[in-house]
Amino acid sequence: MPRRDGRGPGDHRPIEMVPGFQRNAEGSVLYRAGNTVVLCTASIDPGVPTWLAGKGKGWITAEYQMHPRSSPKQREARDGRAKPLSGRTQEIQRLIGRALRAAIDPVALGERQITVDCDVLEADGGTRTASVTGGFVALALAAHRLHKRDNVAPFLREPVAAISAGKAGNDVLLDLVYEEDRDADVDLNVVATESGTIIEVQGTAEGDPMSRRELDDLVDSALAGVRSLTRLQRSVLSGEGVDLNKLLTRRLAP
Secondary structure, eight states: OOOTTOOOTTOOOOEEEEETOSTTSSEEEEEEETTEEEEEEEEEEESOOGGGTTSSOOEEEEEEEEOTTSSSSOOOOOBTTTBOOOHHHHHHHHHHHHHHHTTBOHHHHOSEEEEEEEEEEEOSSOHHHHHHHHHHHHHHHHHHHHHHHHOOOOOBOOOEEEEEEEEETTEEEESOOHHHHHHOSEEEEEEEETTSOEEEEEEEESSSOOOHHHHHHHHHHHHHHHHHHHHHHHHHHHHTTOOGGGGBSSOOOO
16 A cells, blocks of 8 residues: 555655753754654653662663644643643653663672653654654764763663564554554564563554454564664664773664
């Protein structure tokens, strides 16, 4: 089926990353995937939550918010103000945190907490996957600053990214925009590492159940997208003078 933006079935949206967009944070990036735009910042705090104190490990946590005009339809009230945090917001925050914790060695990080804030400025599908992918870039920039400023040893394990895949009719489509996600027969989000190991898969058959082969096809498409995104992550970080391999606990081929 033709896609409204002219992409092929296995193409992700054009990606733009502006590192250092928020100057106060130790790491930040403005991440754009087509018409979805997310500001990701990583802030370093000395110490860890009380339940982790004294265990010699660090922690990564995340917060996620939709800007009131992230939707083209109308202004929405901010979560946590006129209304409590929605179940969706809490679920996405936890996903981002789990994904980025998989990217670090908590013992090597030491008793520090890094908070990754993901603020969705414009939404056209894929806000959680954009938050994970941009969140890793912000995290890597913060790790670079820790390494340069405080001589902290490498604590990143491997780049992490996320992307969606869906099925519409007989077509497997990568990186769904909102309308494609809404109309897909099956859709899922895949969080994975650069080397192709899977952190999390969230998937749903909207009508008829999916077969194992359909699931495998979707995951294969998503993993190819993750490989492309991690190459872009490396390129953006290199442009900022960050040698990612020097921040990893083991060397990986780009």
